[in-house]
Amino acid sequence: MIKVAVAGLGFGRQFVPIYRDHPLVSSVVTADPAEGSSLDDVLADPTVDAVHIVTGLTDRADHVVAALEAGKHVASTVPMALSFADISRIVEARERSGTTYMMMETAxxxxxxxxxxxxxxxxxxxxxxxxxxxxxxxxxxxxxxxxxxxxxxxxxxxxxxxxxxxxxxxxxxxxxxxxxxxxxxxxxxxxxxxxxxxxxxxxxxxxxxxxxxxxxxxxxxxxxxxxxxxxxxxxxxxxxxxxxxxxxxxxxxxxxxxxxxxRPDLLPEEIRTYTSGGHDGSHPHLVHEFVSAVVEGRPPAIDHTRAANWTxxxxxxxxxxxxxxxxxxxxxx
CATH class of the missing domain: 3.30.360.10 (Dihydrodipicolinate Reductase; domain 2)
Structure with missing residues (x-):
């Protein structure tokens, strides 16, 4: 089981209960300046295994690179970055860290x-x-x-x-x-x-x-x-x-x-009810793919290479x- 942090509680708030109820997640913490917590705090916490980054568009590449360099598995909202240079930074940081990167593309x-x-x-x-x-x-x-x-x-x-x-x-x-x-x-x-x-x-x-x-x-x-x-x-x-x-x-x-x-049949029973949620029912499928990839030690469906190309x-x-x-x-x- 893994401990997950969700960073950015605007859109990110929708994912917190899904992680909480996923059978392979031991606990969930959050990071948001409005809540008095920071991404730096999460990245410094050795008990946090994975971070789902849902922060602002222009800061995202820096946040993803920081999380990878801290040795965390990273899920990131779309797009991956806003320039070829920042895409390369993320790809290189992922290769150095050896951890998981997944772009959480709802589509x-x-x-x-x-x-x-x-x-x-x-x-x-x-x-x-x-x-x-x-x-x-x-x-x-x-x-x-x-x-x-x-x-x-x-x-x-x-x-x-x-x-x-x-x-x-x-x-x-x-x-x-x-x-x-x-x-x-x-x-x-x-x-x-x-x-x-x-x-x-x-x-x-x-x-x-x-x-x-x-x-x-x-x-x-x-x-x-x-x-x-x-x-x-x-x-x-x-x-x-x-x-x-x-x-x-x-x-x-x-x-x-x-x-x-x-398609709740594609999901663990504990999170099947969340298919009634946003982006045409995609959110629990994203969470399940990311968590499963981390726990199983395999590349996720939208890994750093595919995310880079799509972006x-x-x-x-x-x-x-x-x-x-x-x-x-x-x-x-």
Whole structure:
């Protein structure tokens, strides 16, 4: 059993009871300045085995590196970092420490993704990921953030289904940010859209991301189209089936609505009730994967290498958009 600390009790507060009830967790402590406790205190505590870092976007890379250097297993909210340099710092710190790093990407544990992961798409020729969210009124470090720097929710389900890393990105930016929505970043775009090349795949992957000035409700969606099945998750889910050819022109496609089931069967009994929670039921699956990986001494599903690639897609996309669509290769982490 392991002792876990949760650092950052904004969004992080939702994970505390899940860790508390997990059968492989002996105890949970928290760290948050508002609670009179600090990350430094947690990292100095030899009884703490693992730290789930849910701290601010601009401080996260420093916090993750510090936790790894303290010899802790680390779970981190998304994205991994905001620059190639900080991704490299985290990867190198993880390699020196030999401990576990997992990026807690909700998108590959949603009901929708768990359903799609069980489908036989055939050869996937086209996929699309979209994440729209208005950040007006959020903490100041979000203001002006390049939309693609927070792209992991949109790209993760696609790359995970394709089981291959991205290698190159071509992107364009659209819309001019209102001066009130500009901050301490080199970004003027309200929206960024990209085409992503994937290693060893002939799949066209589209990606769109926005943070301000887009009249669309919050959405994390993905669509995947193969030569047998197609799956779309927008506000609802549908499944398309390509029928066998006949003598008529064109092949018929039948479409049916889908309600993805909850998957408590994938979890220990003690935390199954938490699948009714946020991010489409993903939180207990994330906790279980992280805790299990630490206890079993194996790489987690979203280890430092996969997290680095998924995060780097967005950083490369913004760099491409700034250059008017010049292709940008992803570093190999």
């Amino acid at each position: 590959i544990y949603t009901r929708a993704f768990l359903y799609a992961a069980g489908l036989a798409f055939g050869n996937i020729s086209h996929a699309r990921g979209v994440h729209t969210q208005d950040m007006t009124g959020w903490p100041g470090y979000w203001r002006g953030l390049p939309p693609m720097h927070y792209a992991t929710h949109a790209i993760a389900p696609i790359l995970h289904l394709l089981d291959a890393p991205a290698t190159q990105v071509t992107a364009l930016g659209g819309g001019l940010l209102d001066p009130r929505n500009r901050g301490g970043y080199d970004n003027e775009f309200a929206v960024e859209s990209a085409l992503v090349r994937v290693a060893g795949r002939n799949t066209v992957v589209e990606l769109t991301r926005s943070l301000y000035q887009v009249a669309r409700p919050y959405a994390e969606t993905f669509s995947v189209y193969g030569d047998r099945l197609g799956f779309e998750w927008d506000r609802d889910m549908v499944l398309h089936t390509l029928q066998p050819p006949t003598e008529a022109r064109g092949r018929q496609v039948t479409t049916e609505p889908v309600v993805a089931p909850d 780097a897609v967005g950083i490369a996309a913004h760099a491409s958009a700034q250059r008017g669509g010049v292709p940008v290769a992803l570093p190999h982490f």
